Amino acid sequence: KMLRSKLLKLLKENKGEYVSGQKLCEQLNVSRTAVWKHINGLKNEGYQIKAHHKMGYMLSSEPDVLIYEEVSPYLSTNFIGKYYIHKSIIDSTNNFAKEIASNAPDGTIIIAEEQTSGRGRLGRSWLSQKGCGIWMSVILKPDLQPQQAINLTQVAAISVVKAIEEIVNVECKIKWPNDIILNNKKVCGILTEMSSEIDKINYVVIGIGVNVNCDNFPEELKGKATSLYLETHSKIDRKKLTGSILNNLELYYNAYLQKGFDYIRPICIEKSITIGRQIKVITNEGEIQGYAVTIDNTGSLVVDTKEAKRISIMSGDVSVRGLLDY
Numbered sequence: 001k002m003l004r005s006k007l008l009k010l011l012k013e014n015k016g017e018y019v020s021g022q023k024l025c026e027q028l029n030v031s032r033t034a035v036w037k038h039i040n041g042l043k044n045e046g047y048q049i050k051a052h053h054k055m056g057y058m059l060s061s062e063p064d065v066l067i068y069e070e071v072s073p074y075l076s077t078n079f080i081g082k083y084y085i086h087k088s089i090i091d092s093t094n095n096f097a098k099e100i101a102s103n104a105p106d107g108t109i110i111i112a113e114e115q116t117s118g119r120g121r122l123g124r125s126w127l128s129q130k131g132c133g134i135w136m137s138v139i140l141k142p143d144l145q146p147q148q149a150i151n152l153t154q155v156a157a158i159s160v161v162k163a164i165e166e167i168v169n170v171e172c173k174i175k176w177p178n179d180i181i182l183n184n185k186k187v188c189g190i191l192t193e194m195s196s197e198i199d200k201i202n203y204v205v206i207g208i209g210v211n212v213n214c215d216n217f218p219e220e221l222k223g224k225a226t227s228l229y230l231e232t233h234s235k236i237d238r239k240k241l242t243g244s245i246l247n248n249l250e251l252y253y254n255a256y257l258q259k260g261f262d263y264i265r266p267i268c269i270e271k272s273i274t275i276g277r278q279i280k281v282i283t284n285e286g287e288i289q290g291y292a293v294t295i296d297n298t299g300s301l302v303v304d305t306k307e308a309k310r311i312s313i314m315s316g317d318v319s320v321r322g323l324l325d326y
């Protein structure tokens with residue numbers, strides 16, 4: 001794997017030009033047969049590499065896959081994504097993340113081209129078609145109280161919104177606490193799961209699903225799901241966007257840990273599509289209808305109920321009137 005990465009790096013540095021077999025052997029300190037073997041490995045992954053008996057090897061194009069070698073040029077993080085697992089196909093990156101989390105380093109990410117049973121909240125499913133989205137999970141091990149985990153969903157949500165602004169130049173909104181909305185449809189969902197003791201988090205898995213270049217949704221999702229491609233009519237570089245999401249995630253995660261929720265609260269409020277609207281919330285205690293006033297300094301949603309009581313909600317399934325079929 002290390003050798004393959006080094007070989008790829010050399011070819012990338014000379015993209016569009018031949019690099020002699022001799023030079024590759026010397027720089028990598030391996031035999032010609034070894035080089036040839038790894039070139040074939042790269043070709044199988046979708047790299048287009050020309051071979052010439054005298055001139056050597058030339059990389060002409062890279063595949064549109066989110067492997068580490070393709071995303072790392074856009075990463076400027078210190079720990080998120082340093083340990084990076086990529087799968088072509090998987091049931092759910094959150095499932096995999098939870099399996100390995102206890103022994104995985106803080107900041108490990110698991111990313112897949114396709115999920116066969118992508119999960120949403122409350123047992124719902126998340127459509128994750130091949131090669132068109134970013135389906136990934138981040139393992140974090142913060143020194144926080146379990147009830148603060150909801151803030152990490154909010155940290156992730158603003159990170160995705162900022163990344164989309166940076167790379168795609170469109171402004172998305174956040175439906176509290178975990179959906180990213182573009183032109184009244186869902187373009188990204190976030191699923192945070194955790195393992196904790198009474199007063200201590202063991203680990204948190206933040207699952208992020210972004211519909212990037214998806215050009216087709218099944219009939220039942222057409223009214224509520226969209227992709228960046230469908231809204232902007234241009235194909236988005238998934239590698240850049242993945243890098244930017246992780247860079248922003250590390251930035252806001254560190255800021256949150258160091259300065260508390262107050263630091264990110266103004267961004268959550270600015271980007272909220274929920275505040276100032278009539279809403280309906282399904283909570284464990286039942287259904288609440290009311291007006292969403294603000295997000296308080298713990299990250300809870302403050303609601304004036306139709307019974308004229310002011311309450312704050314830590315978690316729940318929110319419908320916003322005028323949005324997504326409500």
Ligand code: BTX
Nearest residue numbers: 092093094118119120121124126127136189190207209225
């Ligand atoms: P959610 O429960 O808020 O949303 C799920 C609902 O959204 C579904 O019931 C369906 O109506 C709709 N939906 C399903 N697929 C899509 C889609 N691709 N785009 C828009 N709407 C859709 C949101 O849950 C949390 C989703 C997290 C997904 C990530 S992907 C990586 C990680 N692994 C995993 O299994 N889940 C997370």
